[in-house]
Amino acid sequence: MSTTETYTKSGAAPRTEEVKTRGTVQQEPPMKAEPQREHEWLQKLVGEWTFEGEMTMQPGKPPEKFTGTESVRSIGDLWILIDEQSEFAGGSESMIIELGYDPQKKRFVGTFIASMMTHLWLYDGSLDAAGKVLTLNTEGPNMAAEGKLAKFTDVMEIKSGDRRVLTSHIQGDDGKWQKIMTIHFRRTK
Secondary structure, rough: EEEEEEEEOEEEEEEEEOOOOOOOOOOOOOOOOOHHHHHHHHHHHHHHHHEEEEOOOOOOOOOEEEEEEEEEEEOOOOEEEEEEEEEEEEEEEEEEEEEEEEEOEEEEEEEEEOOOOOOOOEEEEOOOOOOEEEEEEEEEEOOOOOOOEEEEEEEEEEEOOEEEEEEEEEOOOOOOOOEEEEEEEEOOO
């Protein structure tokens, strides 16, 4: 049996009531999740990075080159936050990516936003068996067909502790995947 104090609106003294509970008490799961190997993989990205990349903005046109910096910080042992600033011929942009791993779904999850668009990208992905390549699937604005969405994959590959590569692919109307961006990252800290 447990005791509960009940207060009335009039401000009268509290009444004490006994409340009977039936069966066994169910405990809530702990709020503190333990990091898994997938969370540890994400922590490899934490640090300061510079990058050089190229992106095909429109089919049939030459790729545009860009450079930038990236700061990746840990949010506890379970999440990372990527803050990226890039410079290219047409200007500059800022991007934020949040990534984590959901053990119940057995999937990597995250979001991506960029200063030049209003679309919130939702990531869902997996790590390869060797633990080197993270493939993130998402859906976003189709650069070749205004007003339409397309399927994308962002593939992060760790080459060494100080080098990694990201490639982005878009799925065309014919179902074929085409690489649209490659970024080479180098750790500075």
